[in-house]
Amino acid sequence: MQHRYKNNLGLWGWLGGGRYGADRYAYALHRLSGLGILAYFLMHIFVTGTRVDGPEAWESAMHFFENPLFRLGEFLVFLAFLYHAVNGIRLVLVELGLLVGKPGLPSYPYSHSVIRQRPVLVVAMVITAVLVLFAGADFLFLTK
Amino acid sequence: MRESRLWFWHILTAVVILFLLGLHMGIMHMGTLVQALGLGSTHPTASAEVFERSRQFFFMITYIALLGTALFHGLYGFRSILCELSLSKTLQKAIGRLCTAAGFALFLYGTYVAVRVFQMKGV
Numbered sequence A: 001m002q003h004r005y006k007n008n009l010g011l012w013g014w015l016g017g018g019r020y021g022a023d024r025y026a027y028a029l030h031r032l033s034g035l036g037i038l039a040y041f042l043m044h045i046f047v048t049g050t051r052v053d054g055p056e057a058w059e060s061a062m063h064f065f066e067n068p069l070f071r072l073g074e075f076l077v078f079l080a081f082l083y084h085a086v087n088g089i090r091l092v093l094v095e096l097g098l099l100v101g102k103p104g105l106p107s108y109p110y111s112h113s114v115i116r117q118r119p120v121l122v123v124a125m126v127i128t129a130v131l132v133l134f135a136g137a138d139f140l141f142l143t144k
Numbered sequence B: 001m002r003e004s005r006l007w008f009w010h011i012l013t014a015v016v017i018l019f020l021l022g023l024h025m026g027i028m029h030m031g032t033l034v035q036a037l038g039l040g041s042t043h044p045t046a047s048a049e050v051f052e053r054s055r056q057f058f059f060m061i062t063y064i065a066l067l068g069t070a071l072f073h074g075l076y077g078f079r080s081i082l083c084e085l086s087l088s089k090t091l092q093k094a095i096g097r098l099c100t101a102a103g104f105a106l107f108l109y110g111t112y113v114a115v116r117v118f119q120m121k122g123v
């Protein structure tokens, strides 16, 4: 029989950072935002599908979604997109091995790829924060 | 298809989505910014604007492309998450097949919508 490693650690196994720190939380949030966007997108395909029945059908669908709860939901999808996109660019660079750095002798003070990549994580989070602030201002004060 | 190739497509579609969805979100959510740049309005979901966009060739093509890439990227990601749960090989295969079938069905439906609305006259 195929050997299977039991890694069902429950919700905390997914969301907790453990000893891995910031990168692990960034990963949990990436996963959460990805699933959130996916759930929205699957519904979105059917909602935008009402366009096929003409402007009246579209307007009545939009009328249904015209309340603060859905507006907030859409805004959260937008925030999830901002985070997932910026962190995703970082992950693409990491996974293609572009941020690993050159190999070297293990001399003190020891360095490893997670530490070498850390500044990129910080920059990505700062960029996300700026975009989120701008989007928040747009959502709260500027767009009717 | 080999897993490494599917994974590569997951990364590649991420880059494509970045541009397509970036454009879509810019239009839908950055109303004031978009307007400040003289590019759009603050009512992107108003019927007139929705149909105005949908009837342009450019948007039809980008919607179909976004549909395909986002469905693959999202469903492959979803499958990866489930497959981490120490599932049996049979269950993993079934999940893979289900995601593939759902992806193709949604892609066909969404493409039908995009093409039909593009062809609509007098809206």
Ligand code: HEM
Residues within 6 Å of the ligand: A030, A031, A033, A034, A035, A037, A038, A041, A081, A084, A085, A086, A088, A089, A091, A092, A095, B011, B014, B015, B017, B018, B021, B070, B071, B073, B074, B075, B076, B077, B078, B080, B081
């Ligand atoms: C904006 C452009 C996007 C970029 C740059 C991007 C990037 C990425 C990357 C690099 C990964 C792989 C992470 C890893 O291998 O550990 C990933 C995972 C994922 N993405 Fe995206 N993505 C984007 C848009 C989307 C969209 C639109 C959806 C939903 C339809 C989505 C859903 C997911 C899911 C469900 C995962 C799996 C998460 C996991 O395994 O923990 N992403 N994304």
Ligand code: HEM
Residues within 6 Å of the ligand: A037, A040, A041, A044, A045, A048, A049, A074, A075, A077, A078, A081, B021, B024, B028, B044, B045, B049, B050, B051, B053, B054, B059, B063, B064, B066, B067, B070, B109, B110, B111, B113, B114
């Ligand atoms: C959360 C905010 C979003 C809003 C307000 C929004 C709004 C819209 C609207 C109004 C349309 C109709 C076409 C048009 O007006 O030009 C549309 C189509 C579409 N959207 Fe979005 N969208 C959002 C998020 C997303 C996301 C996250 C994705 C992908 C992961 C997405 C993918 C698509 C696709 C593929 C179509 C074309 C569907 C078809 O023609 O079959 N949208 N969206």
